[in-house]
């Protein structure tokens with residue numbers, strides 16, 4: 248039972264989506280009175296869909312700064328989040344970029360463009376004095392060029408839906424994640440089942456991640472599910488931790504073992 252953790256991860260954080268999270272985060276903060284600190288990892292999108300520029304919203308920046316001072320982690324989650332590269336040319340690309348998701352910003356970028364966007368994101372974090380160790384690609388998709396650009400920069404980790412990867416070498420660590428598809432009623436029904444099955448399968452995993460999206464927050468039942476799972480996992484003995492702190496602990500352990 249000892250040494251099992253959970254990470255509460257909020258996706259797609261931007262001025263436009265922040266109102267979706269306000270109530271939920273207040274409820275998480277209320278839980279800390281009973282259960283101790285619950286640090287959150289916020290996946291920040293610097294200019295969500297080219298229409299929600301963090302830099303132009305002082306209240307939003309201040310809010311993130313405040314969360315950071317409370318022990319939360321801010322990580323970089325793409326730059327625009329949407330896939331704005333030229334139209335797909337092959338059936339496989341069409342499937343990935345139009346059917347599977349329209350949100351794979353880093354899926355079709357070459358190394359140069361990926362580097363440019365990463366650097367813009369890094370500059371935002373620097374301008375705010377925020378430490379930056381994590382990058383999560385929108386829809387967890389990255390081209391080979393994007394992976395190279397990422398490895399050449401000073402990040403410590405990236406992740407996909409079921410793994411963390413330490414950087415720069417992309418060493419893979421199992422880290423199962425629960426995530427919902429809350430867009431429609433049938434997806435929500437299915438998500439509950441899938442999520443519960445996943446939670447059961449991952450019961451021994453050292454780190455379990457809860458990946459929340461703004462759309463989840465717009466459905467009272469989904470929001471309630473997340474709060475309930477969060478509290479249940481804590482009561483089962485999982486300690487809340489940010490993704491970066493967990494990665495840093497792993498690294499320390501390996502050094503001790505070596």
Ligand SMILES: [Zn+2]
Nearest residue numbers: 258259385386
């Ligand atoms: Zn996202």
